[in-house]
Amino acid sequence: MSRILRSLSVASVCLVFVAGLAFVIWEISAVATPVDLPARLAENLERSSVENPVTAVLLNFRSYDTLLEIGVLVIAGIAGISVARTSSLEDPELRTSDELLYALQRWLIPLMLLLAGYLLWAGSDRPGGAFQAGAVLAASGVLMRLGGIPMDFLRPGLMLRLGLSLGFAVFLLVAVASALHGGEFLAYPPEMAKTLIVVIETVLTLSIAMVLLALFVSAPVNNAEEPEEGGS
Amino acid sequence: MTLLLMAGLLFTPLAWAVLTLLAGFRRGRGITWLGIVIQVLVSLALWAVVAGEGGFQYPLGGWQAPLGIELRVDGLAVTFVLLTALVAAASGLHAGFYLDPDKQWHRYFWPLFWFLWAGLNVVWLGNDLFNLYVGLELISLSAVGLVALGGQAEALRAAIRYLMAALLGSLAYLLGVALFYGQFGSLSLSGIAFALSHGSAQGAAGFALILMLFGLALKTALYPMHWWLPPAHGIARSPVSALLSALVVKGSFYIAARLWLELEAPLGSLALAQLLGILGSIAVFWGGWQALRQPKLKQVVAYSSVAQIGYLFLLFPLTWNTTEAVALQAQQAMTLQVISHALAKAAMFLSAGNLILSVGSNRVNALAGVSHFLPFSLFSFGLAGVSLMGLPPTGGFAAKWLFLQASLATGQWWWLVVLVGGGLLSAAYVFRVYRASFVEDSNIDHFFHPARRLEIIPMVLALLSLGLGLIAEPVLSVMALVFANGEGT
Numbered sequence: 001m002s003r004i005l006r007s008l009s010v011a012s013v014c015l016v017f018v019a020g021l022a023f024v025i026w027e028i029s030a031v032a033t034p035v036d037l038p039a040r041l042a043e044n045l046e047r048s049s050v051e052n053p054v055t056a057v058l059l060n061f062r063s064y065d066t067l068l069e070i071g072v073l074v075i076a077g078i079a080g081i082s083v084a085r086t087s088s089l090e091d092p093e094l095r096t097s098d099e100l101l102y103a104l105q106r107w108l109i110p111l112m113l114l115l116a117g118y119l120l121w122a123g124s125d126r127p128g129g130a131f132q133a134g135a136v137l138a139a140s141g142v143l144m145r146l147g148g149i150p151m152d153f154l155r156p157g158l159m160l161r162l163g164l165s166l167g168f169a170v171f172l173l174v175a176v177a178s179a180l181h182g183g184e185f186l187a188y189p190p191e192m193a194k195t196l197i198v199v200i201e202t203v204l205t206l207s208i209a210m211v212l213l214a215l216f217v218s219a220p221v222n223n224a225e226e227p228e229e230g231g232s
Numbered sequence: 233m234t235l236l237l238m239a240g241l242l243f244t245p246l247a248w249a250v251l252t253l254l255a256g257f258r259r260g261r262g263i264t265w266l267g268i269v270i271q272v273l274v275s276l277a278l279w280a281v282v283a284g285e286g287g288f289q290y291p292l293g294g295w296q297a298p299l300g301i302e303l304r305v306d307g308l309a310v311t312f313v314l315l316t317a318l319v320a321a322a323s324g325l326h327a328g329f330y331l332d333p334d335k336q337w338h339r340y341f342w343p344l345f346w347f348l349w350a351g352l353n354v355v356w357l358g359n360d361l362f363n364l365y366v367g368l369e370l371i372s373l374s375a376v377g378l379v380a381l382g383g384q385a386e387a388l389r390a391a392i393r394y395l396m397a398a399l400l401g402s403l404a405y406l407l408g409v410a411l412f413y414g415q416f417g418s419l420s421l422s423g424i425a426f427a428l429s430h431g432s433a434q435g436a437a438g439f440a441l442i443l444m445l446f447g448l449a450l451k452t453a454l455y456p457m458h459w460w461l462p463p464a465h466g467i468a469r470s471p472v473s474a475l476l477s478a479l480v481v482k483g484s485f486y487i488a489a490r491l492w493l494e495l496e497a498p499l500g501s502l503a504l505a506q507l508l509g510i511l512g513s514i515a516v517f518w519g520g521w522q523a524l525r526q527p528k529l530k531q532v533v534a535y536s537s538v539a540q541i542g543y544l545f546l547l548f549p550l551t552w553n554t555t556e557a558v559a560l561q562a563q564q565a566m567t568l569q570v571i572s573h574a575l576a577k578a579a580m581f582l583s584a585g586n587l588i589l590s591v592g593s594n595r596v597n598a599l600a601g602v603s604h605f606l607p608f609s610l611f612s613f614g615l616a617g618v619s620l621m622g623l624p625p626t627g628g629f630a631a632k633w634l635f636l637q638a639s640l641a642t643g644q645w646w647w648l649v650v651l652v653g654g655g656l657l658s659a660a661y662v663f664r665v666y667r668a669s670f671v672e673d674s675n676i677d678h679f680f681h682p683a684r685r686l687e688i689i690p691m692v693l694a695l696l697s698l699g700l701g702l703i704a705e706p707v708l709s710v711m712a713l714v715f716a717n718g719e720g721t
Contacts (some may be wrong), residue, residue, distance in 0.1 A: 037299070074253075
């Protein structure tokens with residue numbers, strides 16, 4: 001009885017919330033916004049030196065947010081590998097050796113790598129970019145891992161940590177170089193903006209793939225004991 | 233000059249996160265010392281610049297708001313930047329000696345520590361709703377990572393609870409941000425305030441504000457949404473608990489306060505303001521009562537945080553629909569409460585860590601006799617407790633005095649009960665720890681004596697929180713500084 005009551009009350013709270021949200025969105029759609037941001041974006045798009053507005057926002061107008069978001073991804077990667085059972089990161093027992101999967105991989109992996117490269121390159125003038133390319137790259141890594149291809153760089157050593165931080169570090173270097181150059185933090189010099197954006201996107205793709213892959217690989221949890229302070 | 237300072241402030245923690253990620257624990261510690269020196273100096277210099285010349289806006293990448301992101305560097309922001317530098321430096325130094333360098337997962341403490349510091353600076357300086365969200369995510373995720381460090385089952389359980397609460401809070405906030413953007417077409421907080429004060433339709437903004445305040449209150453552990461805090465703050469290593477209690481919960485509160493102070497006139501309501509104040513008052517009593525009953529020392533300190541956070545929420549009823557002077561008084565009280573609680577709570581957690589290290593048990597009853605062996609740490613614990621109780625001349629006293637004046641000036645006498653009763657409860661749980669430690673129990677004779685430098689750090693913090701009441705005047709005069717060109721559209 002009390003369970004029914006509880007689920008009923010939860011359902012009614014959800015219903016009220018959704019109704020309120022729907023009403024609010026209905027109201028918002030009726031009024032024009034006082035600031036027309038898409039128009040301003042279109043005016044300044046040329047100065048950002050990329051044609052795709054999404055990439056321009058992510059890597060030029062609001063590059064500070066993107067830099068910090070990559071930081072969030074790196075944190076997730078660190079938190080993941082810090083609780084991982086170290087030996088399992090490259091545990092032969094967890095590998096499968098399926099003939100069919102292996103044969104399929106030889107077709108799929110090159111295609112996926114190609115797709116990742118295309119997505120990265122497409123980001124300059126149509127939807128695409130580092131995040132999408134990194135996700136595809138990570139997915140092909142997951143496939144390779146499941147198919148039993150050894151990936152030594154995923155051992156929790158310096159290589160893994162370098163890979164995790166590479167994209168973030170390059171992005172940060174560009175940011176601080178522009179500050180030392182006399183401009184503001186993260187202001188690209190206009191003549192180099194395109195090159196810098198391409199470089200940043202490329203290393204970001206690698207690091208994003210690495211973070212996602214590390215999280216996948218390090219899923220099993222530590223069984224080494226770290227007792228609570230004083231909890232003997 | 234200010235450009236370099238800003239770049240240093242934003243860049244150092246992020247760069248040091250990468251450097252320490254690549255190094256091991258011991259080398260990471262050395263690198264961190266250098267970083268701490270730089271950060272403290274930069275924060276001090278920025279504080280001095282703002283104190284001398286007033287605040288300014290800093291457009292990142294040279295793009296003005298609303299197209300780009302502008303930071304707001306005003307008195308309140310630099311005050312909190314400086315506070316963060318002090319508390320994080322103390323916790324970082326303490327952690328360098330407190331954590332066991334031979335456990336290989338402790339190397340990840342340093343990068344998470346630096347990311348946490350970076351996220352806090354993002355929040356203090358943020359003036360863009362989405363940028364503030366990213367700052368919140370930086371803070372929450374690195375805090376969760378720090379709690380889970382080591383991956384022991386109990387810590388993981390607390391960390392997952394913490395993660396769930398933090399994510400729910402972030403999503404509620406983000407939904408509010410999306411609604412604001414839909415309504416005003418801008419993410420800049422001062423831009424939205426400008427549009428509202430110039431007769432733009434309110435529409436859905438009230439609903440969005442409530443959503444955001446709910447999310448932020450959940451992340452600040454306001455009663456009754458505090459259930460995630462005591463397990464997470466209790467189980468984490470002591471330097472981590474100090475960072476979490478002193479700084480992390482203040483980040484989300486700070487955003488809530490900024491939102492409220494900018495938008496309360498058009499969007500707030502008496503009911504909302506009083507509701508937040510009442511929940512804060514219940515938190516003061518409930519947290520204090522629970523702290524009195526906890527068997528474990530660090531749980532006592534963690535529940536005391538729940539209580540102390542409650543006072544901060546008196547800001548909302550005391551600034552709604554009041555005169556400028558009273559609102560300023562309430563803001564000053566809030567600022568002093570944040571500073572004194574941050575210093576006192578960090579001191580308390582660090583000295584609690586020393587006490588636990590010394591007696592080898594985390595229970596309050598096990599402290600019997602520790603007063604002979606660790607008087608220094610126990611004294612720091614007590615001094616911090618004096619500030620929490622709100623006795624003169626501590627920062628806690630100054631904060632409560634200002635809250636009291638603001639309550640009387642607005643005729644909201646009922647908050648007096650909270651201010652007095654909460655102080656008595658704090659006294660009760662601090663004395664409970666003291667009583668346990670003065671019990672003469674000669675059966676135990678194997679006390680471990682932690683290094684002297686571990687004892688000095690909480691002592692410095694406790695003395696700072698004690699002396700804050702004496703130097704409140706200059707601190708408050710800088711805090712109230714805003715920049716000349718008020719609106720940032």
